[in-house]
Amino acid sequence: MNLSQMRIMRELAHRGTIAAVARHLHVTAPAISQQLAALHRELGVPLTYRVGREIRLTEAGMALAEMAGTVHTLIDRAAETVREYGDDTGARVRVAAFQSAGQALLPGLLAEGDAGSAPALVFGEHDVAQPEFAELVDQYDLVIAHRMDHDEPWPSEQLSVTTLLSEPFDVAMSVDHPLAARSSVSAAELAEESWIAAHAGFAPDVALGVVEATAGVRFQRAHRVNDYHLAASLIVGGGLLALFPRYTAPRADSQLVLVPLKDVRIARNIDVLARPHALARVAVAGTLERLRGAADVLQRTRPSALVAAGPGLHHVEVWLADVAAERAGWAWLLGRVGFTMASEWSGGESWEAGDTYLTLTASPNLSADSHDRRRPGVNHLAFRAGSREAVDALMAAAPEHGWQPLYQDRYPHAGGEEHYAGWLENEAGFKVEVVADPPCYQASGIS
Template sequence: MDERQLRVLRELGELGSVTAVAEAMRVTPSAISQQLRLLQRSIPVPLTERDGRRLVLTAAGQALADAAIGVETALARARHTVDAFVERPDGAVSVAAFHSGAAAFFPLLLRRLRPPGSPVLSLHDEDVAQHDFPPLTRHYDLVIAHRLDHAPPWPRTATATALLREPLDVALPVDHPLAAKPRLTPRDVADQPWITVHDGFPLLATIEAVSAAAGRRVEIAHRINEIAVVAEVVAAGGGVALMPRWTSRPHPAVVLRPLDGIHAHRHIDVLHRPERAARRAVRTVLTELRHTAETVRSRGGAAGDPPQ
């Protein structure tokens, strides 16, 4: 049995005829009769009987019709509860992000959502390969992810909202001979020892592009995913690296220089399953993430853009 069938039975008990029920529910009498037949199949005793030309409820039918009132009342309460949950402005919202994205976005997001009545954030760091970001939307309301310019687009199972298209610069120690140059080419840096990410992570493809453009294979000295650790290793003379211009924290012993001749950018997007955005709190956090992205861009531009 289902809600519609129970409602038909209840209306039949109150209105007294299939025709009257059909008019009340704005369907045909045959549709009402079909619903009654389907309901009867799930009940072991007769629910209706003929009284002359009229179809009336049996005692069992009347008992079930009375119970239907409670069912409809419970369902109405459930719908109201769902509506309240969906429209609640201060609902809980879980947000996951890769490490440098988390460092850049999470503090700003927390400050923007500090006023009473704002969504309640649950923040998580997830450092995964590009193809593993979309599955995270099963576990989190919003997932801040990154991919390179020419990487495959995100699958249609996830809705993507663009936040930033961020340049990737070459990170050098401040006293490195190449630090005096305002811009670098693949040939400039191909002979340097490199610090890069583990296999499967977005930045690695750009290192391979540097190698191809320079016409020789680059030496990968260290594999480190955490940007803050990369900066420390660069500062200590461990090699050069690609670092994001806006979301990496400035290091006093490291300079960033643009890399010419390579499409060295990454997209930072926020992914979510479409149904998650039905909640008002999730939509609020999405809006604040877009505002936060503008702050990240402006702060990075003011503090860390390399000389032109």
Template sequence: MELHQLQMLRELGELGSVKAVADTLRVTPSAVSQQISLLQRQVATPLTRKDGRNLVLTEAGKVLADAAAQVTDAMAAARAAIGTYEHDAGGTVTLSGFHSAGQALFAPLVRRLAGMRDSPAPGAGAVPALRISDEDVAQQDFPALTARYDLVLAHRMDHSPAWPESRVRVIPLAHEPLDIAVAEDHPLAAKASLSPSDVVAYPWVASRSGYSPADVLTAIGAVTSCPVNVVHRINDYSAAAALVSTGELIGLLPRYTSSPALAPGAALNPGVVLRPLTGINTRRRIDLLARPENLKRASVMLVAQALQEVMAELTAQ
């Protein structure tokens, strides 16, 4: 049974004629008759009968019309509920982020939302209840995470396949270079920038295959026609930076999202500096991915906007 068919049956009981129903619903009388006939085919008991020139409800029709009123009321309640849900800025929002983004963005995001909640400014009100998880997956696996989270922080290299925008919506956050990471007293630290030939002969700590730094190392090997000696495969950038600080290896670290840990005076500063790599595109795109329906929620959009602001402040530094 279709809701509009039940609605027509209900209105027939209230208004007493097919023409009156058609006028009220702004359709043709033949459309009303057709839909009621389709409804009748789904029920063994007659729902209408002729009363002179008019079509009226039988007792069974009246029972179904009463039920139709209850269904219509329930649907209206459901629409109101989903409308409230979509417009509730204080709703719960789930967010996943890969490790380096989480290190740089999670705490500032929480502080920003708390500031919005505690702000005395006019218009300040409810803010989302944020639920954060870390999910560091290979580039091609980020879109699937939108089945489990409202928002997904994702990254991919410029040359890698674009996100499947037929399935997910993309909110760009940053276009971040991956820089060569060396210890402060390493010979390469004296140079303002580095070429593939400068770095190819050193031992490396790099990510596992399928992640951004591994892609850059592949390009370095291709440009120099020399194999790259990867000693350690570690995805956690803090652990990689700690190894680089020994001076025994070099690595790749993201310029913006690793900056809080590497800044002078930072508690986790391992004595590592970053130098840009020339001759190869090392930029990765950091994006927010979401299913289209989730971006209809005020709470999700508020978190997305806050993340854009946090990232803009980080890159401006």
């Protein structure tokens, strides 16, 4: 048994026919058949059987194909280890991306690649329908792909999948549009508008169909355009609307605003697809980490839609020492006080309420491994929680979700007789206040 035979088994498990394997490996179909026959004779165990024109693997064949993938991964790791002892500046990493994600994520890789030790990057742009992205891993080390929330997951038994972003779609419109100053819009309010739609089968057109279903009416599709730069020009010049992805759509035109949808959330995942053995290469794994970092920057710099600005608090960013351990408690609390999750990524998440958003994230620049609200800086966050009954219910349920009440001997008037509120603290030391309407906060000197 040799490496060529094992590669044939791996590809046969993926492609299903000898002809397809031959095309991929650039050999003849009889050559593939001869290798399979030789392997069968050597092992003495049936590895394949035929169903029509397809070749199916027996259980023994499936086991061998799985081991073949493991063997190739180990070989790639060995080669990468050897290269680390020599000059690896010429290592090449091939990255494919669809247009909007490529424009948002790839330039940063080039900027970081000025150092002499960085891999040689080769980019390819492929704006294909969602099911076709998986095929690109045969040509590229990393494939930046999109998948709508409701779509079938990627074939994880054949691919390594890393999610960079969960990206909502917002309504793009001119700043002069009557709805442009709104903090959000409902689907029904958009029923009489003229739309720029993407071509059928592409994510923005699928998203528009969801909005139509929510509104209960068919929208007028005036144009079909896949390029966001062209769509932005038409929106500004013609009073049209379109659905734009929140983080990766172009934002060069100051006459364009994005307004969130109020009654329906439509999002696409931006994922990186790769063969598992490709990620064994240090250069490929490092490039994937840089892509994750670029996505995190997008989340922090574009965490909410572009809406008309006004006075008031824009956002708060909270740095957590352990995002994985703390995010469930924060998610419960923020949901109870009326925030909705706008986006989520590997290093954190963003929550919105009206025009204000709150980001929970980690940072490599943390100067301590714990939070101390008694040090100079922000002491606590205060949230409007609705009625007094709502505050009481929240305080009663909080301990089950990692938040312990403070100042219980003075609840609910620890902040003053006219101030109905409760205080909570989690295990990480963060303190929050939940305030009943009306919000008449009075300084109390509480630490």
